[in-house]
Amino acid sequence: MIRDVDVAVIGGGSAGLAAAVMAARQGARVMLLERQGFLGGMGTASLVHTFCGLYLLKSGPGAELANLGFPSEMAERMIATTGLGPIRMGRLDVLPQHPADFVRIADELVKAESSLVVQWHTEVIGVRKNEGRWEIDWSCRGSLGKTLSTVIIDASGDAVTAPWIGAAHEVAPRLQRPAYVFGIQGVRSFPDERRLQLAGMLVEGIRSGILSKAALGLSFRPSGRPGELFGTLDLAGEESGSIYDPLDPVGLSALEAEGRRVASGVVACLREMDPEWRAAFISQWPARAGIRESRRWVGRACLTGAQIEAGTRFADEIGLATWPMELRENTRGPKWRFPVEDRPTGIPFDCLRIPDHDNFFVAGRCISVDHEAQASIRVMGTCFATGQAAGVAAAIKAGGGDPTPSLARRIPGHGNFPEPSEIGIA
């Protein structure tokens, strides 16, 4: 089976969803290839349940959207579905999202685009260039197929196509820790003031030998639905003694089993220790463990942690990164690095482009940034923004245009971004 399209998007997470919808809205014939049976990536398959990076950092009241177009549309749709608005945490505004709602919103978004074909259950297994166009090999439950496309967007999260096309990529020597997010139901009440008490119970469980030390990496958050919580368990840091490799199937398999083992132990322990948890049970495992960082592209430009810290702006920026760098490298919890004066940082278009190939774009958590900047741009609000830009650029390129000069005008609301002068940058 061979299909021919203008734009092929590999991976339907936050970035791939935005890219595919936005490319289709520009009139391109688009195919979105996704190995799961639903869209949303980490925000659905791994049960990550808040949209970060949608809003500007600020100390005053009120949440202010940072990127118009697709990111703002997703925020509006999620608020309309859950009835929950942004929550202020210090200078950060985060939007609670429910993975079950995200899946349905994504279904509706792709269904509305007549020039967009979604192929679920489709794992891309090879890509090569032939006379300027791309040949994409994929596999669906034993059937092999091929898609021909003018432009590719790699939104796979893991830069899966980089080794296949011989493009530069890297994996940081010390990666952000992975985590295992799972659903819990049946907890009678979960008031904020009891968090410390629960942590104390876990410490007691570890001291008495019932729980492993890994239980210390666990935190809970209400899902917004009655009686439902999400547990997030940070796994495998440098302290674990084992080398963590998110691209190694044996290591990944061990991670999945470890997540389920520790989570089950904790819930069983809390059932015994806390009357509020007596009827608690694990209601949902993720389809896969949450991977914060793996292989990244080395593109035409590389956004650095120092540039995020300075709130640097660029002439060719396609969106704003507003989430501070949230470094989760060890068991001591996240280390935060905020930009000076809470400034947003521009994301250069060249971080979405790779050397040698004008008809290839990248989006999402694997764009061309350094390890520290990845700790900011990986959040879903920012992935929507880079996906949107890649989608628009790909459609322009597929139509025979040059996305460089015209891109800014085609990204919805781009002209509404605060200019460097308006936010106090000389």
Ligand SMILES: Cc1cc2nc3c(=O)[nH]c(=O)nc-3n(C[C@H](O)[C@H](O)[C@H](O)COP(=O)(O)OP(=O)(O)OC[C@H]3O[C@@H](n4cnc5c(N)ncnc54)[C@H](O)[C@@H]3O)c2cc1C
């Ligand atoms: C534990 C944890 C907590 C987090 N907390 C937050 C948070 O609170 N807020 C926030 O905004 N962000 C958070 N993040 C980060 C955020 O969830 C991810 O960085 C973001 O979702 C990445 O989006 P993406 O589209 O780039 O990649 P992904 O979501 O990883 O999507 C990539 C998609 O590509 C598909 N794919 C990959 N390879 C192939 C292939 N060969 N063929 C077909 N399909 C393929 C995958 O199945 C997947 O659906 C967290 C991450 C983790 C792990």
